[in-house]
Amino acid sequence: MLSVRDAFFGEIYKLVKSGEDICVITADLGAPSLDDFRRDFPERYISVGIAEQSLVSVASGLSLGGKKVVAYGLNPFPATRAFDQVRCLMAELNVPITLCALNAGLCSAECGYTHMPVEDVGMMRMLGNIRTFNPTDETIAVKLARETAECKYPRFIRFDKSLKGTLYSDAQADLADGFVGLKTDAHYDIGVVTSGCYAKELREWTLNETGVQLIDIFEFPNNKDKLIESISKCDAIVTVEENVLSGGVGSYISELLSDRGMHKPLKRLGLNFENGYYDVFTSREYIRKDQGLSVERIIRTIETIRREK
Amino acid sequence: MKHTVTELQEKVFSYRKRFLELFTTVGFGHVTTAFSWAEIAAVLYNEIMNVPQNTDDTDGCDKMVVSKGHGAGILFPIFEDLGYFTKEQMNDIVRIGGSNKELRKLFYPGFDFYGGSLGIGAGVAAGLAKAAKLSGQSWKVFCVVGDAECYEGSVWEAINFAGHNKLDNLTVIVDRNRLGCSDFTEHMLAMEPFAEKWSSFNWDVSETDGHDIEKIYDVLHEKSDARDGKPHCIIANTKKGQGLDYLIDKPLMHGYMPKGEDIEKAFRSLK
Numbered sequence A: 001m002l003s004v005r006d007a008f009f010g011e012i013y014k015l016v017k018s019g020e021d022i023c024v025i026t027a028d029l030g031a032p033s034l035d036d037f038r039r040d041f042p043e044r045y046i047s048v049g050i051a052e053q054s055l056v057s058v059a060s061g062l063s064l065g066g067k068k069v070v071a072y073g074l075n076p077f078p079a080t081r082a083f084d085q086v087r088c089l090m091a092e093l094n095v096p097i098t099l100c101a102l103n104a105g106l107c108s109a110e111c112g113y114t115h116m117p118v119e120d121v122g123m124m125r126m127l128g129n130i131r132t133f134n135p136t137d138e139t140i141a142v143k144l145a146r147e148t149a150e151c152k153y154p155r156f157i158r159f160d161k162s163l164k165g166t167l168y169s170d171a172q173a174d175l176a177d178g179f180v181g182l183k184t185d186a187h188y189d190i191g192v193v194t195s196g197c198y199a200k201e202l203r204e205w206t207l208n209e210t211g212v213q214l215i216d217i218f219e220f221p222n223n224k225d226k227l228i229e230s231i232s233k234c235d236a237i238v239t240v241e242e243n244v245l246s247g248g249v250g251s252y253i254s255e256l257l258s259d260r261g262m263h264k265p266l267k268r269l270g271l272n273f274e275n276g277y278y279d280v281f282t283s284r285e286y287i288r289k290d291q292g293l294s295v296e297r298i299i300r301t302i303e304t305i306r307r308e309k
Numbered sequence B: 001m002k003h004t005v006t007e008l009q010e011k012v013f014s015y016r017k018r019f020l021e022l023f024t025t026v027g028f029g030h031v032t033t034a035f036s037w038a039e040i041a042a043v044l045y046n047e048i049m050n051v052p053q054n055t056d057d058t059d060g061c062d063k064m065v066v067s068k069g070h071g072a073g074i075l076f077p078i079f080e081d082l083g084y085f086t087k088e089q090m091n092d093i094v095r096i097g098g099s100n101k102e103l104r105k106l107f108y109p110g111f112d113f114y115g116g117s118l119g120i121g122a123g124v125a126a127g128l129a130k131a132a133k134l135s136g137q138s139w140k141v142f143c144v145v146g147d148a149e150c151y152e153g154s155v156w157e158a159i160n161f162a163g164h165n166k167l168d169n170l171t172v173i174v175d176r177n178r179l180g181c182s183d184f185t186e187h188m189l190a191m192e193p194f195a196e197k198w199s200s201f202n203w204d205v206s207e208t209d210g211h212d213i214e215k216i217y218d219v220l221h222e223k224s225d226a227r228d229g230k231p232h233c234i235i236a237n238t239k240k241g242q243g244l245d246y247l248i249d250k251p252l253m254h255g256y257m258p259k260g261e262d263i264e265k266a267f268r269s270l271k
Helices: A004-017 A032-040 A052-064 A083-092 A120-126 A138-150 A197-201 A203-207 A224-231 A249-259 A284-290 A295-308 B005-026 B031-036 B038-048 B069-081 B087-093 B101-107 B121-135 B153-164 B194-200 B213-225 B261-269
Strands: A022-026 A045-047 A068-074 A098-102 A131-133 A155-159 A179-181 A188-194 A212-217 A234-244 A266-271 B063-066 B141-146 B170-176 B204-209 B232-237
Touching (some): A004 A032, A004 A098, A004 A138, A052 A083, A052 B121, A052 B153, A068 A138, A120 A131, A120 A155, A120 A249, A179 A224, A188 A224, A188 A249, A188 A295, A197 A203, A197 A234, A197 A295, A203 A212, A212 A224, A224 A234, A224 A249, A234 A249, A234 A295, A249 A266, B005 B031, B005 B069, B005 B213, B005 B261, B038 B141, B038 B213, B063 B121, B069 B141, B087 B101, B121 B141, B121 B153, B170 B213, B194 B232, B213 B232
Parallel strands (some): A022 A068, A098 A155, A131 A155, A188 A212, A188 A234, B063 B141, B141 B170, B170 B232, B204 B232
């Protein structure tokens, strides 16, 4: 069972082996799936050191020079440290590089706030020209890798270290849609809209719970018409994420509902650091528990909303 | 040389004059930083670079990254002179609402023409040079950075990358006019010893008078063709606002564009 990151890079290796002109440029970050790549294609494995601004600038130059480029760094730094390069080169000039970032949400929370990409989705969403992906499983990750060879637009892909294996069929993981609805019923009491880790962790409960839909958004922006169609089948919406509430999944859904003139009860569950970050050592579990974002607590919240509906 | 020094000097004068026509009409721009590297740009485009024949045919041509984006306006008269645009077309581009679609065909490989987000271009240029090396392409990469732009740490990330990768197909020209926006560089935060800093990153470093056509040609001609395992840095000592004596060596003139009575004064003073 491969992590989403290793599924992605494993496929990149196969593509290069079959003759695709792809380079991987890295800001001092490796991966088990990149070891073979480094050994077999050393000229295509380019290091910039711990220098995310250089990562994006040099990657853009490589791309403008004719290469297909996958740039890889530790999240949030490719987004936060290099945001101006991302904005000017990827968003403004439309340089079609794939910027990959390891870490999503709280998956490396034990390293502290510095290593928590909890604003990156919102930051990228503000740049209208960039498509942001949060692959939930191997199927999505492999599809994203295969798109690299022909990709004509800038992409930002964040990898959650906890996500491994396959959840979706090829048909479900449709990059043109950018989201997966778990069930195909005509009506739901509650629609839980999430992204990445919680889509996996709430999956089993949802499958056993009549009247609850789970929608996993793995791409921002996505097929909004189709997403609205899915949401319209739900009486109320709960959004769940490991991002700050500003700019994340809940923000995306509330903006979409508002823009489409749809009125639905909406509860947004996400991170709140309005009083600053913790002054204790933390972990993913610690923060989730403290913020009411453990899976058990989320389920209780959903059940309460459902009862009060 | 394809042109005589006198011919190039006349071109430079015409470029500065045309720049003033274009940008005083639209009412904004950065005259001092554009004029600072006018001779350098004239030599690059008329003598050194393999430039496109037209805006639709840039394949295989040398790449130019104007990292000090505020100075990119001096290229517009040069593009007219090279026949990419008529005066009427350029007048229609350089106005509020004017389309830069055709310009972008030229600057897509690099001209940071209206961004002016400093510190980005050197990395892009290094990436272009690396791509050429990987693909066995013979085109060369040129990049102009401002000296005060080199306060940006990202410039040094790029310098480190290019030095390590022995990108001798890359020539960076530093417009060393010794002025930022608000003050002289050596007052704000000393840059010297500047050449030694580049050298220590395994670059080949030269210095020249950035307003002397012959000297600029000699150093660019020699260095851009040298395949010696080192990227090339040319520190061009210049005057910010060269061509308009009343602007030279004056801080706080970075965003200056003549308006009202100053327009006539600028044309009258132009050298």
